[in-house]
Amino acid sequence: MVETNEQTGGGNGTGMGLRERKKLQTQLRLMGVAIELFTERGYDKVSVAEIAEAAEVSKMTVFNHFGNKEDLALRPVEEHIHDAARTVRDRAPGESAVQAMRRHYLRSVDERDPSIGMSDTPLVLQLLRLIMETPVLLTRAHAALVRSSDLVAEVLAEETGDQVMARVAAAQLMAVRATLISENYRRLLLGDPADAIAPDAVRLAIEAFDLVEHGLGDYATKAEAPA
Template sequence: MTGLRQLHRQRVHEAISEAAIALFLERGFDEVPVAEVAAAAQVSKPTLFKYFPTKEDLVLHRIADHQGEAARVVRGRAPGEDPMRALHRHFLDGLARRDPVTGLNDHPDVVAYHRMVFSTPSLVARLFHHMALDERALADALAETADDLTADLLAARILAAQRVLARRNWQALSDGRPLLEVEPEAVRAADRAFSMLP
């Protein structure tokens, strides 16, 4: 029964998410009321808020799926591997997989999604909330091998670098440049960015 309940919750979550993203991409985040998203997903407004506490979370849960990822990479690295090397390798792997979180994904829906996020002030503000949680988690992971101040400063620099890299990749694709042209530049930029971090 627990498995069936979990499957049902996952289906409802996906239905709400898909309805929300489709409506927001079609008409704009600020133009679509939550009640309309609920109706499109065939759930009540209170049910929607059980799954997504804020309207912004209807969009940013896709990014929240990566919550704590940098900390997990640091903690899961190979014995003796430097945390920075592990994070650099992980980012390069993301580029190779065309992971949307790296900005290097030219699917029209992904490009439009990033455009919506970066051009909507309330989404940008909520995104920074998620990033602050990520920064704290990464600093905690780094503090296992460094002093607290070093860990705090390094976590902020690492996540800022990843954010800048992802935004540059998305912007290049949004400007209409072909992915195969942008990809080698993205790899070189990532190599340069990580070489600038201690």
């Protein structure tokens, strides 16, 4: 998920021309109105026409900015599909993929990045609950996660020439990232503020990425039965 001065959406408009800023502002307003209506009445009970009416724009205006109703809720999520692959691709010389992923995640925690579940603003919490409670949105959000993993695998395969091991590595890296984010979401929905979650998020990230970096080894070795 993402957040701006408008509470949710894409970038903050810095460096944009007037036309681009107006476009972004319209998209943010439409998403905000849509999420409010979805929360109040349920996703399936709100039409695009009703969203347009509430936002005081035409239905065509909505479709000029969003391909379908799902996009109004999921664009903030899908804007981050490329984040992990970009992190791996742009890592510094001598930096491993797991080190890059850990560094990026820890920085995101420090920055209270909503895309990793580190924002407790009302609209972000509304969107999170909406996705969790709406099967069609949850399915598409999962597809975005799968696509993110595929993109990481593509980067690693290009570098190593080994597609199978690239997929194995990407799956491990993305599973760690997704699990950590899910824990942040769980605590947000329980009412914990992001600032209270952050120290645990850092600790868990270090432990989890270390586990990938050094291998499972003797992790969870079953104890010998007592004599």
